[in-house]
Amino acid sequence: MKTGAGSTRARLRIAVLGATGMVGSRVIKEAGARGHQVLALSRKPAGEHPNVTPVAVDARDAHAVRDALSAPDGGAADAVVLTVRSMPVDQEFLVAVTRTVLDVSARLGVRILVVGGAGALRSPDAQDLLVADDPAYVPADVRAVAAAGVAQLRTCRTHAGGDWVYLSPPALLEPGERTGRYRRGTDTLLADADGRSWISAEDLAVAVVDELETPGPDHHITVAHQGR
Numbered sequence: 001m002k003t004g005a006g007s008t009r010a011r012l013r014i015a016v017l018g019a020t021g022m023v024g025s026r027v028i029k030e031a032g033a034r035g036h037q038v039l040a041l042s043r044k045p046a047g048e049h050p051n052v053t054p055v056a057v058d059a060r061d062a063h064a065v066r067d068a069l070s071a072p073d074g075g076a077a078d079a080v081v082l083t084v085r086s087m088p089v090d091q092e093f094l095v096a097v098t099r100t101v102l103d104v105s106a107r108l109g110v111r112i113l114v115v116g117g118a119g120a121l122r123s124p125d126a127q128d129l130l131v132a133d134d135p136a137y138v139p140a141d142v143r144a145v146a147a148a149g150v151a152q153l154r155t156c157r158t159h160a161g162g163d164w165v166y167l168s169p170p171a172l173l174e175p176g177e178r179t180g181r182y183r184r185g186t187d188t189l190l191a192d193a194d195g196r197s198w199i200s201a202e203d204l205a206v207a208v209v210d211e212l213e214t215p216g217p218d219h220h221i222t223v224a225h226q227g228r
């Protein structure tokens with residue numbers, strides 16, 4: 001799959017909650033570069049691109065989230081990308097914030113894309129095993145992080161109404177090169193021929209904006225690096 005550059009799609013109003021993070025900052029850069037109008041939401045607002053408006057929002061505050069997603073002209077954002085996390089992992093926080101953003105988005109008719117965890121995917125080695133429960137991918141010391149992602153996906157699945165998609169990264173997600181290419185899957189972890197399951201945060205951001213511009217039919221998707 002090769003997309004991104006030279007898009008001629010309609011200009012979207014995209015809110016990114018977690019704007020200062022590894023993923024959020026790259027989604028903002030990608031969306032801004034494609035000419036979309038971006039609301040960069042985080043507790044410490046940041047963003048210097050002309051298409052980007054920084055807004056101070058605490059994701060735990062439902063009123064603040066609603067105000068941020070509602071436009072001054074009475075309209076609403078077209079989409080919100082939820083890409084927050086706490087350090088150390090706090091499953092209760094993640095589930096509560098996800099529910100808040102699902103609630104507000106459903107009320108306003110805003111599409112929501114959650115950047116979640118690889119743990120919520122099926123293991124490529126055993127379809128009835130989640131990555132979160134597969135020690136081949138998730139060592140004991142990061143199990144709580146993987147379990148929080150599983151709970152976050154469950155929160156989406158059990159939410160009444162709302163237009164959501166949950167994007168699980170591959171096992172390894174780190175800053176790197178923007179190639180503009182990636183492989184796309186649904187609910188099973190993608191790995192290359194050597195067993196490596198990874199993508200750069202830059203290419204994940206390409207996939208996020210592609211999904212917002214051209215929504216697919218699946219509620220749970222994943223992406224991974226694609227070589228030449």
Ligand SMILES: NC(=O)c1ccc[n+]([C@@H]2O[C@H](COP(=O)([O-])OP(=O)(O)OC[C@H]3O[C@@H](n4cnc5c(N)ncnc54)[C@H](OP(=O)(O)O)[C@@H]3O)[C@@H](O)[C@H]2O)c1
Pocket residue numbers: 017018019020021022023024041042043044057058059060083084085086115116117118119168169170171172173
């Ligand atoms: N392989 C994998 O499965 C994998 C790997 C990496 C990341 N991820 C997932 O990708 C997502 C993004 O991760 P990341 O690495 O980009 O995280 P990150 O760099 O730690 O950034 C977290 C973001 O959350 C924001 N945030 C935290 N608490 C907030 C609150 N109460 N209100 C508003 N914003 C808040 C922070 O902004 P402020 O502190 O400025 O408010 C920051 O922008 C997470 O869901 C993470 O689990 C998955």
